[in-house]
Structures are given as structure tokens and as C-alpha cells.
Amino acid sequence: MAKVWIEDRANHADYQQALEKWAEAKKAGSKRNSPGRWRVRWYGPDNKPKALTFQKLPQAEAEKRGLEERLGKGSYRDPKQGKTLFSDVAEEWFGSLRKQAERTKNDYRELLDLYVIPKWGTWQVAAIRWEDVSGWVTELCGQPGKRGKPLSPARIAKTHLVFSMAMKRAMQSGKIPTNPAADHELPRIDDDGEHVYLTHDQLAALADAAGEYRTFLLVLGYCGIRWSEATALEAGRLQLDTRRLRIVQAHTRVKGGMKVGPVKNHERRSVPVLASMVEELRPIAEQRKRGQLLFVGDDGTHLKYTTFRPNVFDAAVKAAGLDGLGITPHKLRHTAASLAIAAGADVKVVQLMLGHKSAAMTLDVYGHLFPDRLDEVANALDAGRKSALAARTAKS
Known part of the structure; x- marks a missing residue:
């Protein structure tokens, strides 16, 4: 089992000093929470020391159990990585594009600058929840675009795609465990209206x-x-x-x-x-x-x-x-x-x-x-069945 332990900071000089400063600030009207007494410590997969502090022991114990499980199963993510701003992740993703055509990259860049980064740029990637993304998609469907006209279903879907690909990058680089942009219901796309078939x-x-x-x-x-x-x-x-x-x-x-x-x-x-x-x-x-x-x-x-x-x-x-x-x-x-x-x-x-x-x-x-070939298949099966029955009768 991965090594994770809890440290009581009650007798640590830095904790006592922080506690004194907090008490003075509280007297002055500060509503800031008291410094955390309990520190959870562990080593990440990169063998670098990590730490988080909590005010109450049960909180620290719950985090310890969770860390042990994630480290043991290989699903661990560094909590600090989740604090990365979406704008940084988006630029990292866009800079990594290699196979897309120039026009596609220009489309992605435009959607990033017009709709995606203005909405999510200042968010920490770990703070973005599925329900936040669902609400954003609803906003895109109901509000006019930057040019004053409603966004088409195809444009909404592509905007969501750009955001989803950037968040997938965050997941692949270990910043978040799952992609909150996945499994959203998007508006139905009609490719170019009614089809026309000329004779x-x-x-x-x-x-x-x-x-x-x-x-x-x-x-x-x-x-x-x-x-x-x-x-x-x-x-x-x-x-x-x-x-x-x-x-x-x-x-x-x-x-x-x-x-x-x-x-x-x-x-x-x-x-x-x-x-x-x-x-x-x-x-x-x-x-x-x-x-x-x-x-x-x-x-x-x-x-x-x-x-x-x-x-x-x-x-x-x-x-x-x-x-x-x-x-x-x-x-x-x-x-x-x-x-x-x-x-x-x-x-x-x-x-x-x-x-x-x-x-x-x-x-x-x-x-x-495409023509309905059900009768054709049924007739072929029927012919095969009749031939088999005739051969069976002849043998008897």
C-alpha cells in the first residue's frame, strides 16, 4: 500500500505562529478560517513530497484513505495540477495540434477566442463540473452569438468540441480524473436542410x-x-x-x-x-x-x-x-x-x-x-427451405 501519513502540527513552531496571527486577525474582524492543524503527507508517483492541511482530524483521515486508494489503483492526480487555469490548458492543447488543416486550426482558434476562453479561461480545471458545462451548452443554445445572430446547432457542437478536446488534454496530462465535457446532449444538426434529389x-x-x-x-x-x-x-x-x-x-x-x-x-x-x-x-x-x-x-x-x-x-x-x-x-x-x-x-x-x-x-x-430487400431475403430463404425439404422427402 502507498505510504500516506498524518502529521499533527500542534507543536510545530510555524503552526503556532500562524495560529497567533489568525487569532489577532479574528479580533480585528477577519472571517478567515483557522490554519489547518492536521497535515496529510505522501509521495506522488514522481517521488516528490506532497502535503495538504486540514482543520479537523476526520477530514485528514478521509483524505488519507482516498489518497491510499488512488495511489494504489493508479488513478492518483496531483491536487495542485487541478488548480491549473483552463486558459493555460487550452493554449497547451492548441499548440499541440499537428494533423489538423490550417482552416480547421483557424476555426478552433476563433471558437476558443470568442466563446470558450471568455467563459472558462479563469476557471481552475478541477473546479469545472459536468453541470457547469451543461448550463453553458444551454446558454449557447439560447443566447445570440458574438455577431448578434443565434448560433447554429453545428456551431454549438463545434464550440463544445473545442472545449471538450482541451479538457481531454487536461485529463490526459493528469490534471483531472475525468472529462466534464463528456456525454452532453447537443442540439440536433441538420447538415444542409432538406435534401434535394434531381432526376x-x-x-x-x-x-x-x-x-x-x-x-x-x-x-x-x-x-x-x-x-x-x-x-x-x-x-x-x-x-x-x-x-x-x-x-x-x-x-x-x-x-x-x-x-x-x-x-x-x-x-x-x-x-x-x-x-x-x-x-x-x-x-x-x-x-x-x-x-x-x-x-x-x-x-x-x-x-x-x-x-x-x-x-x-x-x-x-x-x-x-x-x-x-x-x-x-x-x-x-x-x-x-x-x-x-x-x-x-x-x-x-x-x-x-x-x-x-x-x-x-x-x-x-x-x-x-437504399431499397428494402427484406422480401428478396425472405424469398431466398424460402427457396432454400423448400429445396431442403424436398431433399429430405426424397431420402425418406
């Missing part, structure tokens, strides 16, 4: 109405890649002979403009191209050198959403008679997924096309589109 005819009408950007919209509507991936697609990544688009990078917004970076979730992938689209893509590819963007704006640089959306896309939506559906360039991913599923693609194929991190995520979003 082949509707997609063709939309693409035709887009003029010179016809092929670009067909790529969005049939390949299912993200806007940021499509606008960063280089000519050398289009493999017409094998009918593949190699998705390895995406545009990301950073301070000062746009920058090419890794794809979302770092999910590099190859996406199939329809054979009927190859001859439409070929002349575009032949006009570009390897390393040049496949799809560009009028100025020869990457397509800019803020100009493409109103000037090209929204105009094409109206011309195709699709206004009122709520269709956006991003929602063409839903069309690609629905058409692929209707054509018989399984969940893994759709996951690969869209660049989802897992098949579970694909099923969460599009599971209702």
Missing part, C-alpha cells in the same frame, strides 16, 4: 442552362465531389482512359483568401466518371497543362462561389424551372448519391464517391434511399 432529366436541364459550365455541373451531379474539391481539380488528375477522377486536394478558405489543401477527412479517393461524359471532358482537359485547374472562372483562376452561385448557378436553376426546390451546388452531392443508389450502388461505393469517413455516416444520411 436525370432535371440534372440535364440544369446543366444545359449553365452554358459553358454544363460539364462542371454534370461532374458535381454525377461524381458527387464537393465544390471545394471540384474547383481544385487539376487536369492531371483526370484519367479519361480509366474513367476516374483522382481527388487529392480541395480549396479551403484561410485568412487572406483561398488556399489549396488536403481534402476533408484526409479521404483521398478515386471517383468514377460516366462513359458518356468522357468525350465532354476530353476537350477541356486537352486545353489544360498538367497541374493547371480543370475548371476555372472567366478570369482564368479558380471558380469563386460568391460569383458563380448568383451569376451562373441560380440563373441556371431558374432557367431550368427548378427554382423553389432549394437546390445548391453542394446539394448536387445528394443527387449523385441518389442516382448511384437507384442504379444499384452499394453503401461502400457511395461512401467512396462522396468521401465520407465511414459507411455508417453514409447510411445515416442516405440509408432511406
